[in-house]
Amino acid sequence: MNKNMTFCEQCRDDVLYIEKDEIMEANLKGEIYRYAGKRAFCKECNSEVFVSNINDYNLKNLYNEFRKQNNIISLEHILEIPKKYNIGKRPLSLLLGWGEQTFSRYCDGDMPTKQYSMILERIFNEPSYYLELLESNKDRLKSKSTYDKSKEATKMLILEQHSCNESKIDSVVNYLLHECEDITPLALQKILYYIQGFYYAFLNNFIFEENCEAWVHGPVFRDIYYKYKEYRFDPIIGYDISNTSDLSVSEKAVIDSVIKNLGCYSGKILEAFTHAEMPWLETRGDLPLSVGTNRVIEKGLIADYFMAVKEKNNMINPSDIGDYSKKMFEQILNNR
Structure with a gap:
């Protein structure tokens, strides 16, 4: 199927569709949030059609707006943390004393609590804070090589940070x-x-x-x-x-x-x-x-x-x- 085609309920057929940008509103956890979204319309009959990737786009923007207004760490920052500190998702969860799959769930889009969000945002912004956690909780890690690699990456980040302070x-x-x-x-x-x-x-x-x-x-x-x-x-x-x-x-x-x-x-x-x-x-x-x-x-x-x-x-x-x-x-x- 053409990537710009979807099924139209009115035409009862696969059709081409057009996208339109729109400021949308949605209720999330009892609050109304406005966000930049998209809607799709059949090129044949002009009725609105469902497109999975547009739906995903709208949900992503809605949750991003929720995170922004409630001071919840962004998904982009969450995904960047293991890269910055050269540590896997599971080892990071273990290091923080969380469930082994907790950080992986956050990487998949689950919303952290405000308490966990503050910890993650601070880790993202402060390599020195992460280094303290790494040193004090290193016994939770399953291998010394995991600790060594993450410590080396963190020390490099601290040096870079000091140079621009x-x-x-x-x-x-x-x-x-x-x-x-x-x-x-x-x-x-x-x-x-x-x-x-x-x-x-x-x-x-x-x-x-x-x-x-x-x-x-x-x-x-x-x-x-x-x-x-x-x-x-x-x-x-x-x-x-x-x-x-x-x-x-x-x-x-x-x-x-x-x-x-x-x-x-x-x-x-x-x-x-x-x-x-x-x-x-x-x-x-x-x-x-x-x-x-x-x-x-x-x-x-x-x-x-x-x-x-x-x-x-x-x-x-x-x-x-x-x-x-x-x-x-x-x-x-x-x-x-």
């Missing part, structure tokens, strides 16, 4: 300049700080290596300050969107949520937020508000504070950052 903060800045309207140097500094803190809270790792300092107007990343200081109180213009391609899905999820929930406030409001938070306060100590300093806000302080914020506010995923920003804004208003 220096530009990560620049990638984040360019992404912010592209996504945010009228962002000033003051607001940029505070948003970078919140990205650093909340990324650690949700992924137990810092998104960039650079330290920030407890300046008069809040946390500041020194190199970024000097790069954009000429704009003073004006919005920054110009960005290189090509320098954002190394941002992962999980990184963009945190960044997008910070933009949505904190980027709506002015730089001065965000400054007030940081002045009420432990990392900036503890780093400055007894220094008067108007006295400058280059004291580094220790990453441990940032980690402890934002982990505590996450637990106190029962945050499950980055979209919950909005609860914290609303509480901080109310606190600032009440103190004025």
